[in-house]
Amino acid sequence: KEFADKQDEIVSGIVQRIENNNVFVDFGRTTGIITRDEQIKGERYRIGERIKALLYLVEKAPRGINIYLSRSHPRFVHKLFEIEVPEIASGAVEVKNIAREAGSRSKIAVMANQEGIDPVGSCVGQRGVRVETVISELGGEKIDIIEWSADPEVFIANSLSPAKVLDVELKEGQKEAKVIVDEDQLSLAIGKSGQNVRLAAKLTGWKLDIHSSSGESVAKVNEDGEVKIEEEVKEEDK
Incomplete structure (x- = not known):
């Protein structure tokens, strides 16, 4: 019982x-x-x-x-944050979604339900103490804390953190987005073996197509969450 x-x-x-x-x-x-x-x-x-x-x-x-x-379930990460972050336990900060590849990396989307609260800062803690406690419980799994937004363009741009995004163009009908990033941000946006863009797509629920600022498509996530990366970007990854 x-x-x-x-x-x-x-x-x-x-x-x-x-x-x-x-x-x-x-x-x-x-x-x-x-x-x-x-x-x-x-x-x-x-x-x-x-x-x-x-x-x-x-x-x-x-x-x-x-x-x-x-220990591999996304809810495990959610519940660990609930223990470490009083604002989550009280409902002042809400966990909207988690995309996780256990043991490797998680992205967690958070929003504030109260004026004047920084949801990302609450989860990170002073000098990173809160997020570090969660990371050490997970054996060093990397965690990106992302601010959730009701505006898909903003949320998609945030979700690709730590990469900086120049522009997001939505194809509403297909829930697809073209994301434009500077050349020097491409490998960060895509991540090792496509992990960053794959988790961002899972977190946001949008199919993402990463374009360089010069215009060509360099990586694409399909509905199954598989990432297709163009050859020249793969070379830089090594």
């Missing part, structure tokens, strides 16, 4: 054993499981160490309950 109330919360327990790539976590009176898909890629878990995870499912089983945990 106590765990049914903790669904969608962060719980903490001790790694009890690891079997067939599944991590079993001891909570004293019961045990939870982190299946391989719910682990952060590249993380190593040690028996006896304390571990935090999102409790995403409590399932009735013939002999009690099964408790399923996740």
